Amino acid sequence: MPIRVIAGKAKGRRLKPVPGETTRPIMDRVKENLFNILGSLVQDTRWLDLFAGTGSVGIEALSRGAEWCLFLDTSRAAIQTIHENLRLTGLEESAEVRREDAFTFLSNDPTEEDGFEVIYIAPPQYKGLWRKALEAIDKRPDWLLPDGIAIVQIDPKEMEEVPLKHLRLYDQRRYGNTMLCFYERPG
Numbered sequence: 001m002p003i004r005v006i007a008g009k010a011k012g013r014r015l016k017p018v019p020g021e022t023t024r025p026i027m028d029r030v031k032e033n034l035f036n037i038l039g040s041l042v043q044d045t046r047w048l049d050l051f052a053g054t055g056s057v058g059i060e061a062l063s064r065g066a067e068w069c070l071f072l073d074t075s076r077a078a079i080q081t082i083h084e085n086l087r088l089t090g091l092e093e094s095a096e097v098r099r100e101d102a103f104t105f106l107s108n109d110p111t112e113e114d115g116f117e118v119i120y121i122a123p124p125q126y127k128g129l130w131r132k133a134l135e136a137i138d139k140r141p142d143w144l145l146p147d148g149i150a151i152v153q154i155d156p157k158e159m160e161e162v163p164l165k166h167l168r169l170y171d172q173r174r175y176g177n178t179m180l181c182f183y184e185r186p187g
Contacts (some may be wrong), residue, residue, distance in 0.1 A: 003056050010089035015054055018081045023053035026122065026153060030175045034151070037173070037182075038118075042066050045117035048143070049132055050102045052182055055082035057120050062091045070105050070116075071097045072105055080083035084154030102129075106136035106143060115145040122153035131153050131162050134183065144185045152181040 003015040003025050017033055026034075034057075042061055047069040047083045049058035058069035071082050072122060075120065081098045086092040098105075102123070119137060123129035137143050144150060150167060156179040159172070164183070171182040 003054055004028060005060055005063045005089060006035065007059070008065065010059065010063040010091060013089050015056055015059065015085045015088065016081055018054055020076065020077065023075075023078060024125065025054050025056055027175070027178065030153075030178045030180070031057065033171075033173065033175060034180055035060060035064060037180075042118075046070075046115070046145075048072070048116040048119040050119065050121050051123040051129070052082055053078050055085050055097075055124065057090055057122065058095070059085055059091060061118070062094050063089065066118075067094065069095050071095060072100050072102055072123045074101050074120075075100060102133055103136055106133065106140065109140060110142045115148070117145050117148045119144055119148070119150040120153070121150060125155050125169055126158060128158075130158065131160070134162055134164065134167065138164045138166050141185055146185060148176050150183040150185075152183070154179050154181065 005013045044063040044067045047058050047061050047066050049071045052071040052073045055071050058071050082097050086095050121130050121133045156174055167183040170184050173180045
């Protein structure tokens with residue numbers, strides 16, 4: 001199934017998939033609903049796309065006016081694909097791509113300039129990695145700016161309550177076998 005940019009300055013551009021079966025790109029319908037929910041909140045924001053895969057979500061955010069996005073993935077093929085997709089969309093100047101483990105990254109203490117308004121978490125399924133990522137952000141909440149949000153993309157079967165001190169689940173939406181869970185860091 002083709003992956004495309006839905007709206008904004010790169011609207012209609014087709015993105016390359018990561019070769020092989022290791023990634024599960026977000027379906028266009030789910031991505032469109034996600035960005036309809038976020039609406040104008042995307043404008044001028046800094047994003048962290050964890051387990052970035054094709055880079056589809058971060059690229060969509062940049063296309064819709066996000067200021068900057070950091071893409072993290074450990075797969076060499078994913079990193080190469082993200083670079084290609086940024087070139088295809090002309091959005092590479094607003095992005096940084098790192099081949100780095102999400103948990104290693106999140107275990108660092110963020111500096112004042114390091115915070116993000118949006119952190120998107122879409123890890124490999126059924127391994128509890130989404131929960132581990134949320135807990136890592138909760139442990140160092142300054143990765144998420146006050147009033148920032150963390151969005152988790154999981155299979156609904158994976159959903160469980162996660163005890164958190166600094167983040168609060170405020171919304172969840174189900175689209176077939178994909179669930180989006182929205183956590184906020186109240187300001």
